[in-house]
Amino acid sequence: MNATKRYQIFERLRDSTPAPTTELAYTSVFELLIAVILSAQATDVSVNRATRNLYPVANTPDALLTLGVAGITPYIRHIGLYNAKARNIVATCRLLIEQHEGEVPCDRAALESLPGVGRKTANVVLNTAFGEPTIAVDTHVFRVANRTRLASGTTVRQVEDRLVKVVPDEFKGDAHHWLILHGRYVCTARKPHCGACAIEDLCEYPDKLE
Numbered sequence: 001m002n003a004t005k006r007y008q009i010f011e012r013l014r015d016s017t018p019a020p021t022t023e024l025a026y027t028s029v030f031e032l033l034i035a036v037i038l039s040a041q042a043t044d045v046s047v048n049r050a051t052r053n054l055y056p057v058a059n060t061p062d063a064l065l066t067l068g069v070a071g072i073t074p075y076i077r078h079i080g081l082y083n084a085k086a087r088n089i090v091a092t093c094r095l096l097i098e099q100h101e102g103e104v105p106c107d108r109a110a111l112e113s114l115p116g117v118g119r120k121t122a123n124v125v126l127n128t129a130f131g132e133p134t135i136a137v138d139t140h141v142f143r144v145a146n147r148t149r150l151a152s153g154t155t156v157r158q159v160e161d162r163l164v165k166v167v168p169d170e171f172k173g174d175a176h177h178w179l180i181l182h183g184r185y186v187c188t189a190r191k192p193h194c195g196a197c198a199i200e201d202l203c204e205y206p207d208k209l210e
Contacts, residue, residue, distance in 0.1 A: 001149045003166070005202050009150060010171040012198045013178040020177035022128050025051060029104045029129040030096075031059055034089060036124045037116040042079045050076045061093040061102045088116030106130045120156070123176070133172035135163045140183025141176055147187060149204035 023044040026032040031051065038047045054075040058064045064072065072086045079085065092114045096102055104125065105111055111122040123136035137145070137160045145151040151162035167175045186193050194200050194208040 001204055003168075006150060006166055007168055009148070009199045009202050010168065010175065010178065012202075013182060014171065014174070016198055017178060017181060020174050020181055022124065022177065024048065027055075028059070029125070030061065031055060032129050033092075033104050033114075033117070033121075033125055034064070036121045037088060037092070038076060038079055038085055040085070040116075040121070041081060046079050050079055061096045064089060065093040065097065085116060091115040092117070104129070119160075123160075127173070127176065131173065133169070135160055135167065135172065135176045137163070137176070138180060139189075140187075141179040143189060144179045144183040144187045147192070147203070147205045148199070 022032075024032065024035040024039060025048045026035050035047050035051055038050060054072070057075075058067045058071075069083075069086045069090050072089060073082060076082045076085060095114055096104065100110070106126065106129075108122050108126060111117050111125060112119065117125075120136045120138060123134040126132040127134045127136065135141075137156045141163075142153075142156055142159050145159045145163060146153065151159050151166055153159035153162050163175065164172075171178075182199075183189075186197050192205070192209060194203075194205075197203065200208065
């Protein structure tokens with residue numbers, strides 16, 4: 001895929017969704033961080049269902065640490081890997097209090113040192129909360145990037161690095177939001193809706209569906 005096609009793809013995605021953002025519900029950087037930790041191998045819908053009940057009870061590092069694993073677990077039991085996530089949340093809250101005065105750091109290394117926070121989670125927080133032009137690659141972004149030939153790669157990191165290299169600067173801030181939404185609602189895993197796709201003529205997927 002050439003640079004002209006890539007530009008046109010993001011131009012059309014921007015036209016269809018001028019102000020994309022995460023579908024996770026949050027009102028603070030800390031709430032976003034916890035929601036993204038919970039979203040690993042889970043849907044945004046299931047995470048929002050959990051935080052809708054959890055955050056009115058505890059939505060700060062101190063409050064969640066006080067709640068503890070046993071107190072957090074009932075709110076997130078319907079989410080995959082909930083036991084590990086509850087432990088990670090408590091450990092993260094402790095580190096935020098002990099090392100960052102209860103604030104979510106805006107530094108990648110500091111974010112990735114928090115339990116339950118990997119590169120993708122750090123990218124989401126850096127982009128959505130702090131406005132950095134990072135590109136978080138989840139299953140949707142990985143699929144869309146490879147399927148369209150926008151940025152091919154056999155690993156998540158390869159796709160991320162390729163996207164960072166080829167996405168025009170003016171689109172980088174919103175790129176992963178557009179690709180997530182496109183993968184979630186149009187370029188779906190089992191049966192992509194090619195006939196209703198705004199970038200079908202630019203996509204290089206060889207097995208398009210009507």
